[in-house]
Amino acid sequence: MTERRIAGEPRFIVGTGRCGSTILSKMIDRHPGVAVLSEFMISLDFYGKFGERPVSGDELERLLDCGLESTGEMKKIVTHLATPEITFDAAAAPAPVDASHYRDGVLPDLVLLPLGPLFDDPPKVFDEILAFARRQPTRLLSEQYEALFGWVTQRAGKTIWIERSGGSIASLPELVELFPRGRFLHLHRDPLDVALSMRTHNHFRLRAFKQYGLETADGIRWSDLDERDLNNEQPMSPRLRAVFDHPVPLECFLRDWSESTLRGMRAVKQLAPEQYGEIRFEDLMADPEAALRRIVAFFALPEEPGWIDEACAMLRSGQAAHAEPDAEQRALLDRYCHAANVLLDRVPPVELYR
Structure with a gap:
């Protein structure tokens, strides 16, 4: 592999789910020098990926090859979820791909999510990543990540990496602990628009069903599902179908937006203004060219011709749909989202006293 210099400090795009960071990632990926590591952190072991500490190469490999320890039981029903962020198509892979060959019998999230946009053969690159991890000496977790991200960037033929995972604003305190000199761009979106988008997205709807202890009209909770339900067999079981079809109240998604944002914003005071x-x-x-130029300046990306025009052309009409709240939705926004909206300067603080 040709040696390339991996430039600059750690760079991250953070935000809630459904904030628009996926399309922004695809736009920035048009920059010829940038590798966007999309959904990389979310693909790692949920319980072990954070917390600065010495980590051996073998432990790093376990964080990467983590089976169900990344997105949990959702991995068992990935076909039913039909998550649009998953770009890897096993049927189109250069070589046969069998999930049973991987840990816990599921395809790794690294294969399903971040490696697909960067490489033609994600399973092959996944094996290379594990081999790279095993070769690493024991060092701080942050140093392992920087070496790993640099290797992936170089393998993709790029010189700069930007990590972007959906919902990562909630993990900003942990990211700042690991990368205190990093730069963090917070993309945020109107909470009602986020909530309405989450309500039509299978992963977020089922996650909310589980997180908030909801139950179907027949009294089925997530905890009632077992291996007869949590699989990719067609058709899905009647109990799983009932969970899929159960409406999730809008306030669940508004709470998620608010709680994630408030948790993340606690870490901002630890960062210098330029970070x-x-x-x-x-x-x-509204003005993608101006926004991208701001992002280029913030991340100190090298000037390259043409890519911004290509990136702007990726946007489609209707992608910026905005919902005006009715009276009931306004009451929910005031109840659940006001503090976070004030922090983001989306509503004036004086409204607290109206």
């Missing part, structure tokens, strides 16, 4: 930036999804959609 933290914000951009609204609405501004990205």
Whole structure:
């Protein structure tokens, strides 16, 4: 592999789920020097991926090859979820891919999510990543990540990496602990638009069903599902179908947006002004060229011709749909989202006293 210099400090895009960071990632990926590691952190072992500590190469491999320890039981029903962020198509892979050959009998999230946009053969690169991890000496977890991200970037033929995982604003305190000199761009979107988008997204709807202890009209809870339900067999079981079809109240998604945002914003005070930036999804959609130039300046990306025009052309009409709240939705926004909206300067603080 040709040696390339991996440039600059750690760079991250953070935000809630459904904030628009996926399309932003695809746009920035048009930059010829940038490898966007999309959903990389979310693909790692949920319980072990954070917390600065010495980590051996073998432990790093376990964090990467983590089976169900990344997104949990959702991995068992990935076909039913039909998650649009999954770009890997096993049927189109250069070589046969059998999930049973991997840990816990499921395809690794690294294969399903971040490696697909970067490489033609994600399973092959996944094996190379594990081999790279095993060769690493014991060192701090942050140093392992920087070496790993640098290797992936070089393998992709790029010189700069930007990590972007959906919902990562909630993990900003942990990211800042690991990468205190990093730059963090916070993309945020109107909470009602986020909630309405989550309500139509299988993964977020089922996650909320589980997280908030909901039950179907027949009294089925997530904890009632077992191996007869949590599989990719067609058709899905009647109990899983009942969970899929159960409506999730809008306030669950508004709470998720608010709690994630407030948790993440606690870490901002630890960062210097040049390390933290914000951009609204609405501004990205209204004037994508101006927004991308702001992002280039914030991340100190090298100037390259043509890519911004290509990136702007990726946007489609209707992608910026905005819902005006009715009276009931306004009450929910006031109840669950006001504090976070004030922090993001989406509503004036004076409204607290109206």
